[in-house]
Amino acid sequence: MSSIxxxxxxxxxxxxxxxxxxxxxxxxxGQFLTIAGPNGAGKTTLLNLICGxxxxxxxxxxxxxxxxxxxxxxKLAQKVAVVRQEFVPPFDFTVEExxxxxxxxxxxxxxxxxKADEEIAALALEMTETIRFARRPLAHLSxxxxxxxxxxxxxxxxxxxxxxxxxxxxxxxxxxxxIYDLLKKLQLExxxxxxxVTHDINLAAQYCDKVLLLGADNYHIGKPGDVFTTELLxxxxxxxxxxxxxxxxKFFIPSGKLAKPxxxxxxxxxxxxx
Amino acid sequence: xxxxxxxLLIMLCLAVAVVITFSRLQNQGRNVKHQSGQPNxxxxxxxxxxxxxxxxGLDEKIAAVSDDSDYPPQAAKKNKVGTFWQPNxxxxxxxxxxLVVAESFEQQKAVTESLKKLGYKVLSLKIEKIEELFAAxxxxxxxxxxxxxxxxxxxNIKAQLDGLRSKSRSSGKxxxxxxxxxxPLRAAGRKTHINELIELAGGENAISDTIQQYPPISTEELxxxxxxxxxxSAMGTGIENEQKAAEAFWSKWQNLxxxxxxxxxxxxxxxxxxxxxxxxxxxxxLARCIAAKQENQ
Amino acid sequence: MxxxxxxxxxxxxxxxxxxxxxxxxxxxxxxxTQKISLEKVFAGPGKTAGENIDYEILIGVRLPRVVLAAxxxxxxxxxxxxxxxxxxxxxxxxxxxxISSGAGLGVIIAIISGISGTFLGGxxxxxxxxxxxxxxxxxxxxxxxFTGKSQVTNLLLAGVVVNAFFGAxxxxxxxxxxxxxxxxTIFWLMGNITEKNPPVLWVSAICIFAGIVSLFSxxxxxxxxxxxxxxxxxxxxxxxxxxxxxxxxxAFITAVAVSLSGLIGxxxxxxxxxxxxxxxxxxxxxxxxxxxxxxxxxxxADTLARTIVAPAQLPVGVITAIAGGPFFLALLAGYSRKVGxxx
Numbered sequence: 001m002s003s004i005x006x007x008x009x010x011x012x013x014x015x016x017x018x019x020x021x022x023x024x025x026x027x028x029x030g031q032f033l034t035i036a037g038p039n040g041a042g043k044t045t046l047l048n049l050i051c052g053x054x055x056x057x058x059x060x061x062x063x064x065x066x067x068x069x070x071x072x073x074x075k076l077a078q079k080v081a082v083v084r085q086e087f088v089p090p091f092d093f094t095v096e097e098x099x100x101x102x103x104x105x106x107x108x109x110x111x112x113x114x115k116a117d118e119e120i121a122a123l124a125l126e127m128t129e130t131i132r133f134a135r136r137p138l139a140h141l142s143x144x145x146x147x148x149x150x151x152x153x154x155x156x157x158x159x160x161x162x163x164x165x166x167x168x169x170x171x172x173x174x175x176x177x178x179i180y181d182l183l184k185k186l187q188l189e190x191x192x193x194x195x196x197v198t199h200d201i202n203l204a205a206q207y208c209d210k211v212l213l214l215g216a217d218n219y220h221i222g223k224p225g226d227v228f229t230t231e232l233l234x235x236x237x238x239x240x241x242x243x244x245x246x247x248x249x250k251f252f253i254p255s256g257k258l259a260k261p262x263x264x265x266x267x268x269x270x271x272x273x274x
Numbered sequence: 275x276x277x278x279x280x281x282l283l284i285m286l287c288l289a290v291a292v293v294i295t296f297s298r299l300q301n302q303g304r305n306v307k308h309q310s311g312q313p314n315x316x317x318x319x320x321x322x323x324x325x326x327x328x329x330x331g332l333d334e335k336i337a338a339v340s341d342d343s344d345y346p347p348q349a350a351k352k353n354k355v356g357t358f359w360q361p362n363x364x365x366x367x368x369x370x371x372x373l374v375v376a377e378s379f380e381q382q383k384a385v386t387e388s389l390k391k392l393g394y395k396v397l398s399l400k401i402e403k404i405e406e407l408f409a410a411x412x413x414x415x416x417x418x419x420x421x422x423x424x425x426x427x428x429x430n431i432k433a434q435l436d437g438l439r440s441k442s443r444s445s446g447k448x449x450x451x452x453x454x455x456x457x458p459l460r461a462a463g464r465k466t467h468i469n470e471l472i473e474l475a476g477g478e479n480a481i482s483d484t485i486q487q488y489p490p491i492s493t494e495e496l497x498x499x500x501x502x503x504x505x506x507s508a509m510g511t512g513i514e515n516e517q518k519a520a521e522a523f524w525s526k527w528q529n530l531x532x533x534x535x536x537x538x539x540x541x542x543x544x545x546x547x548x549x550x551x552x553x554x555x556x557x558x559x560l561a562r563c564i565a566a567k568q569e570n571q
Numbered sequence: 572m573x574x575x576x577x578x579x580x581x582x583x584x585x586x587x588x589x590x591x592x593x594x595x596x597x598x599x600x601x602x603x604t605q606k607i608s609l610e611k612v613f614a615g616p617g618k619t620a621g622e623n624i625d626y627e628i629l630i631g632v633r634l635p636r637v638v639l640a641a642x643x644x645x646x647x648x649x650x651x652x653x654x655x656x657x658x659x660x661x662x663x664x665x666x667x668x669x670i671s672s673g674a675g676l677g678v679i680i681a682i683i684s685g686i687s688g689t690f691l692g693g694x695x696x697x698x699x700x701x702x703x704x705x706x707x708x709x710x711x712x713x714x715x716x717f718t719g720k721s722q723v724t725n726l727l728l729a730g731v732v733v734n735a736f737f738g739a740x741x742x743x744x745x746x747x748x749x750x751x752x753x754x755x756t757i758f759w760l761m762g763n764i765t766e767k768n769p770p771v772l773w774v775s776a777i778c779i780f781a782g783i784v785s786l787f788s789x790x791x792x793x794x795x796x797x798x799x800x801x802x803x804x805x806x807x808x809x810x811x812x813x814x815x816x817x818x819x820x821x822a823f824i825t826a827v828a829v830s831l832s833g834l835i836g837x838x839x840x841x842x843x844x845x846x847x848x849x850x851x852x853x854x855x856x857x858x859x860x861x862x863x864x865x866x867x868x869x870x871x872a873d874t875l876a877r878t879i880v881a882p883a884q885l886p887v888g889v890i891t892a893i894a895g896g897p898f899f900l901a902l903l904a905g906y907s908r909k910v911g912x913x914x
Contacts, residue, residue, distance in 0.1 A: 053801055077807030089798045090659050091852035100575055101795050105807030111791025111855065112578050135574055157806070279785065286781045293773045341883070359754060360884050362877075363632050363766060368605045370621040380682060380696070380755040388766045392631045393619060402749075486747045 002065075004029040004161060004193050005050060009059030012045055019045050022059070025212060025221050029160065032187050032194045034204035034224075037214030038237050043197040046214070047165050050195070051080050063161070077105040081154035083164040086146040092137040095149050099124055102156035124155035128182060144175030151182065162186065164196040168203070176200070180207045201228060202251050228252065312419035313373035313395070319361045319382055322401065322550030323375045324349050326411055329427055329551040330420040337369040345544065345552070361385045367392070375414060377401060404470050407549045408432070427551060434554035435474055438561055442476025448564045449499065450477035451532075452546075453506040456523055459491045467549055475560035477503065497527065503563055504532045507543030516540045539563050576853050584856065588863040595867050596641060599874040600633045604881040635766045639831060640873040640887075641866035642772070643764070644838055646779045646828035648865025650821040651839030652858050653786050656793040657817045658723050665825040665839035668730040668818070669707040672737035674829045677703020679744045679756045696759070697771075697830040704826035707733060712818060723800075761886040762835035764873045775827050782824035783862050789813055790854035797852070837891040838865050841899050848903065868895070 003026035010023040019042040027033050035043050048054040050061050052068045061068045063079050071079070081102070093101075102124075103117040113121075125131040128148040138146055147167055154162055164183070168176040184207050186192045198204045204211065205224040213220045213227050215236045220227050230243045233252055242255040315337040318324040324343035327336055338353035340361065353369060356362030359381050366374060366389065374389055376382040378400045386396045397417050399410040408428050415424020450472050452462040462468040463484045472479055480501035481491060506520050517540045524533050532538060541563075545556035601609070611625035621627075650665035658667070681699035711733050715726035745753050767775075792813045795803040800810045825839075842865045843857065850856055872890040879885060 048801075051805060053804060073804060073809045074807040077805065080805075082801075082805040084802070090661060091656075091797050091847065093794070093797075093852055094574070096574060097794070097851075097853060098798075101791075101798075101806060104791060104795055107791060110788055113575060118575060279788075282781060282785060286777060289777045290774055293770055293777065296770075357883050359758065362604060362881070362884065364603055364605045364628050365881075367621075367624050367627050367632065370624060372621070379751040381751075381758065384694075384765055388632070388768075391768055392627055394621070487749050490746070 002029060003027060004064055005195070006062040006065075007050070007059070008062075010046075010049060010056050010061065011058035012042070012049060012054065013057055014045075020049075021217065023219060024059075025219075027193060027195060027210070029193055030187065030191045031210060032184065032208045033196070034201075034208040034211045035195065035197045035214060036199070036201050036204060036211060037219075038216070041214040041216060043214055044165055047082070047163050047195070047197055051082050051163055052076050074105050077157065077159070079159055080161045080163060081157040081159040083147075083150050083154045083162065083167055085166060085169065086143060086150050088139045088146075092139055094135050094137055095125070095130055095141070095152075096121070096134045098138060098149055099130075099153045099156050102153045102158075105157065120158060121156045124152040127155060127186075128152040144171045144178070147171060147175070147179060148182070151179065155186070160191075161193045161195070164194070166197055166199060169199060176203060180204075183207065201233070206249070225250075313371075313417070315369060315371045315373070316418070317355060317366055317369055317371040317374045318343060319355070319366075319374065319376040319385070320358055321345070321349075321544075322548040323377070323399070323410075323414070325548070325550040325552065326414055326427075327375070327418075330411075330415060330418065330423050332418055332420065335418075337371055338365070363388055367394075373397065373417060375399065375417075401549045403467050404435075404549065404553070407553065411551075431551065431554055435557060438554070438557050439474050442474070442561060442564070447478040448476060448503055449480040449501050449531075450503045450505065450560075450564070451480045451499070451501045453504060454488050456506065456520070459493075459496065460488050461491055463487050463489050468546060471546060471553070471557045471560055475557050476564050477560065493527075497529065500531060502531045502535070503537045504530075504539070505560070505563055506538070506540045507547065508540050513540055513542070537563075537566070576856055581856055581859070584850075585859050585863070588860055592641065592863050592867050592870075595870055596637050599637050599870050600629055602874050602878060603628065603633055604878060632766055635768070635772060636764050636873065636877075637870055638772055638776075639767055640764045640870040642775055642779050643828040643832045643835065644842075644865035644867070644869030645783065645862040646824040646865075647835065647839040647869075648842040648861040649783050649786060649858060650825045650828075652843040652854065652861045653793065653817050653821045654839075655843055656797050656854055657814055658727065659797055659799070660723075660727070661844065662840070664836070665821065665828075666734075666834065666836075668726065668822070669711040669733040669737070670704045670822065670825050670829060671834050672734045672741065673707025673710075674700040674704040674826065674834070675741050675756070675760055676707075676737045676744075677701070678759050678833075679741055679748070679752075682752050682755050682759075683744060683748050699830075700759075700833075701826045701830035704829055705822060707737065708818065708822035708826070758886070759833045762833040762888040763884075764832055764835075764869075764876075764887050767831065771831070775831060778827050779824050782820045782827075783858070785820050786817065787855070787858055789816055790858050793817070793854040794852075832887075835869070835888050835891060837888070837895045838869055841895045842868060845899055 005027040007026070008024050010020055011018070012020045023046070035046060037043055045054065049056055050068070052071065055069070063071065063076070068076065099121045100113060100117070103113050103121065104111065106117065107113065122131070125134055128151055130145065130148050130152050133141060133145065138149065141149065151167065162183070168179050171179070180203060183194050183196065187194050196204070196208070205228055208224060210221065211224045211227050213232065213236055220232060228250065230241050230252070234241045237254070240255040242253045244251045244253060312335070314335050316327060316332060316335050317338045318327055318336065319340050321340060321343040324336070324339045325345055328346050328349060333348060336352055338355045339349055341354050341357045343349045343352070355365040355369065361376070361382060363385055366385070371394065373395050374386065375397045376386050376399070378398045383398065386398050390396050397413060399413060401407055401410050408431070411424050411428050415421040452468050452472065454460045454462060461481060462479070463481065463486060464479050465487050469479050480499040481489070481495065504524060506516070508516050520538055520540050521536075524530070524538050527533050541559055545552040545559065601607070605628055607625040607628050611623060612629050614623055614626065616623060616626050616630070647665050651663065654663040654665060654667060655661055677699035678696055681696045711726065711729045714729040714733070715722075718725050718729070745756060748756065792803070792808045795806045795808050796810065796813065804810050843861050846857055846861045846864055850860060869887070869891070872894060873887045875894070876885045876887045876890045
């Protein structure tokens, strides 16, 4: 399987402050990559470099074999869809209208959708289970529902690659898992390549194939089991980590100075192995 | 720019070019009815023009006047066609005029342009100075077939003004201020026709040359001007009240000669502000205000 | 299930609205300070002036005014729609990028310097207003671009600064002008619909129509742009090209409207909102329908302005503000549930 995203020697700086330095990694087609790391490590910056919003200071990003810069904005939008934090726009578009906008890269001169475009949008709404409020304005939905609408829009864009920037940050547990289930479904059933930036390493570890841990001046990439170790996490995030084994999985809980003491050992099993 | 936009731009330029050529070729304006005599239905768009028309004896031929044409009293009874600032084209056309007299500033020019396009005969006059008044009277005279009366009127006005001028030459120049507005204080400057009248009547404008026609004046300037006579134009709320209010207002500046000697007058401004046949009366009113001093002394 | 906008649905709605516009225009041509009879009008212009005054009044005085009001109303409403979308600001109006003060400055310079000579039958003041407007927009765009990649906030700030600066120059010039020049300038700034000759109307109509059609072609992009520039770019929209295109054409049609009729307020701000409240924010529909209702509104307002205090006239801006305000409040009260950003 070929690499659909290729990052090589990527460097970027904001006003002489270096954010990314000589970063290189690949994402193969149909993979689920999580990008994790502390605030300010450059996760969103990396995402913006991959989707062409920012231009690298050094190195390059290749999508499907061609440099990101060589794509026209329209053609790039047919390859990469980005989902950011949900919000309510200043004008009250309905869910349907919002999702339909994703067909823009494929429309003709005056931008009217065909029957095929309508069907693709309908399918996207069904997959994200947002079809029941298709005619409601975005402002009338909850945060979780709205985030699913934004994902539905990215789906309707019909791209092989989906980039997501903290899609579950302000959502409750049910919606968080709901969205990750959806993303996994998209990867397994539709073969989409998913790259998701997240703060929730535990949730991510349950779903992704590969994780990129961005530190302040280093990075590690590999399977979650390999990259997520207590030492590395403590070093990267700069906080005491309390690791818990649960069956075959390991979970990491940050332990602050004034938090309740968890026990004498660093590793404790709460529930007996089944 | 994609193909569609380029095509649109080309079509736009072509369309504009077509319209320009077409309009140039088209026969603009129609013939005005050839008059073998004088016009019989005149519309005046300005009060001073109305006064001139009446002076030339064209009373019955005036079909309509502007709202503020109030002199002579018969003028007030005529049909109205909108204000001095906004003449109503429809009302003017409804009168079926064969001559429209108007002034040449922007507002009236726009209306007269449309009337001209429809084929009406229009006389557009610039009246900002006393000399221009005489030129206007002459033009109106020849357009209405009253050239002789126009010449007489001009001679008359000139004579009266000259008479005043020679009378006032004997006495010294009195420093005068014509106040347009009290708050903020604005007066008539040296470039106005009011200034011409002031000098004719034996006065001298208390303020020196300014770039503005009706400059706002600072207190400093006022105090330093040594003004001997202050004249304010009545606003129409009753001369008695305005006189009292003016005296109260000016009493702040006790060291001004005008205030010390109670030489503050509020007068009806039409004869002075309107450049029309009553100008000599206006000049005389100014002269009387000056002369009053001489008597007091 | 789909409630999407199709070409057929849109065409149907546009045709209905155009029919309403035509009816309103006819009605307004028949309304005025003088009574005229329709039969006499059909007799034709007559060989000399004054022969058929019914014809002259209807065709020579009222029709040009009604047509001009329709054109200006359409241009302003259209401009308001596009600017509100691109600037993502529901309070944007056609004059927000400095056009008002630029045009005003052009006008007062023309009035004071007393230049004469016409172009295409348009007065020197109109040309000056147009030039002033275009130059100012270019200046605002340049300043906005210069201070940071023409981001929306920079543009708005540049517009405010330029408006303030030129406004001050206008104030200065007004203070030294002759009284009738002052009145003329103020009168012009208040906004008025007057009779213009056919060539001027034709050229303006072509320009405004071309502008509306061009802006219509980017409406689907405007939909995406209201979600933010990064979002829009993610959806394949070239935001810089779109912004330049949008600003260029709105500046053009607004400058044409302003050069003909002065600064008529309220239309460009309120009509987009009113139409949006009823029909929703999809710009492919919002733009043409707003343009048509902008025409209807201004034609009606102007007819009121010239009949209500006959034989004098009110500036049409007075009517648009007085009538527009309460009308919009009523609409808002009725449709408040639909308005997202008010919450």
